[in-house]
Amino acid sequence: RYRLARQLLATTDESIDEIVYLTGFSEPSTFYRAFKRWSSMTPIEYRKTAQGKDVMVDAM
Structure with missing residues (x-):
């Protein structure tokens, strides 16, 4: 679930x-x-940090 949430x-x-x-x-x-x-941040905070970056979702 965490991996899917991060990817989405x-x-x-x-x-x-x-x-x-x-x-x-x-x-x-x-x-x-x-x-x-799971991540020590809210989904909104994660989305803001992940936008515009090449995120390696499977590495986490």
């Missing part, structure tokens, strides 16, 4: 709500908490 955040313009659904979470708050636990 870094390489698509899908909304966070759509990414929540695509990664199998039932609630956005659950996704936010899980993503923060």
